[in-house]
Amino acid sequence: MQGETPSGDGATPGAVPVEQAWSLAEPAQEESAVAAAEGAKEALSSQSATVGSVVDTLDAVALSFGDFRVSLFDVLVVGSVIIGVLLLAWFVSRMARRLVRRMTRLDDTQQLLVEKIATIIVWATAFFLGIDLLGIDLTALAVFSGAFGLAIGFGLQKTFGNLIAGIILLMDRSIKPGDVIAVTDMAGNESFGQIRKIGIRAVSVTTRDQREYLIPNENLMINQVENWSYSSKNVRMQVPVGVSYEADMKLAESLMLEAAKDCDRVLAAPPPTVWMTEYGDSSVNFVIHCWIDDPEEGVGNVRSAVLKKLWWLFKENDIEIPFPQRDLHIRSSDQFDRLIEIMGQAKDGPVAAKD
Known part of the structure; x- marks a missing residue:
């Protein structure tokens, strides 16, 4: 208004000084x-x-x-x-x-x-x-949270990748708890184990010898996996057997089938079969193919049961299980003939002295 004059410090009437405004803001x-x-x-x-x-x-x-x-x-x-x-x-x-x-x-x-x-x-x-x-107030930490989030993103990239991979595996049901999969250790030895748990980071796989492997979820999603229980739990296993060349092959084959059928865990359908694989150096080699539907209970114990039963069946029917045999051919030479002659003289010497 026309009658009003500004204050001595140059502030307009009703205005708050700058120092007082900062003191109120703090x-x-x-x-x-x-x-x-x-x-x-x-x-x-x-x-x-x-x-x-x-x-x-x-x-x-x-x-x-x-x-x-x-x-x-x-x-x-x-x-x-x-x-x-x-x-x-x-x-x-x-x-x-x-x-x-x-x-x-x-x-x-x-x-x-x-x-x-x-x-x-x-x-x-x-x-x-x-x-x-x-x-x-997250808006006040926008710059810091952005840099911190970027650092966490790089540091936890694998963790979040394994988390998403685990969810994908569960959604498509390619890997689930209870499945039996093939596992390869650091030495390259292949074994099999049953999936016990699918965690946030890794899948827990327990083998028959109670070794527990923690496999990252991402590895199971991007690498080839041998799943014995994906569409069916039926697994065909092989039992190698060798018999003598002098044995009755038909009888030996029937005894192999009998030994496989007498095993409790071997399925009747599909039935066991016997294949002749090769003529070996010391034996005629066969493979017994039989099926089981509980691979989580082990495979080696089934193979052992079949071989034990077959052992007694071969014993009862005089089927020989050969051991490795080699034919040794020695070439004749003057030195060898001289050695044989000396050995013969050494053998006859004590006998002549006794006479």
Whole structure:
């Protein structure tokens, strides 16, 4: 207005000085940085004077980094919130697993897939719940969180890759708990084992000798895998047998079939078969082909049972199991003939002396 004159410091009427504006902004910034601690402090202080004095004492013990101040009370509040959120997430995820296992309409693979998805949802919700309870402003940490997220992305690339690979394996049901797969160790020796668990990072495979292999999920998805239980649990196994050239081949073949059929775990359909594979150096070699439907119970024990039964059948029917034989041909020479002559004289010498 025309009658009004500016103040001596050049400020317009009703304006707040710059120094006073900064002084008002600083408490608001500090309060937003520790919103959870401030709210807890006010709530506890309103309970009683004693509790308020304890809170003030804890709040007085603090460290300052420039404009940033962290007190012991702030640490206790933040720690309590984090522990509470973790316990809540653990309890909810455990209850979700129990609820999923009661769904009888889902098979084991579907239940495991639902459990993993539910676990991811629960822990993601717990993370954002903790952020909200602590009053952390993520927009203020946008630059830092971007750089931190990039570093975590490179560091945990394999971990997230194995997590996604495990979910994909469960979705297409190519690998599931209970399957029997072939396993190759670091020395190149191949064995087989049963899948016990599909975890976040790796698949647990236990062999017959109770060795547990932890195979990354990503390896099972991108590499070739021999799954004995993918479409059917029927597995054909081979039992090599050798008999003498002098044996009755028809009788030997019938005894091999009898030994395979008498084994409890060998299936009647498909029936066992016997193939002649080769004429060996010392024996005629056969292979007994028989089928089982429980490879997780072992393969070597079935082969052993068939061979034990066949041993006694061969004994009862005079079928010889040959040992390696070699024919030795020695060329004659003057030195060799002289050696034989000397050996003969040495043998006859003591006899002549006795006479």
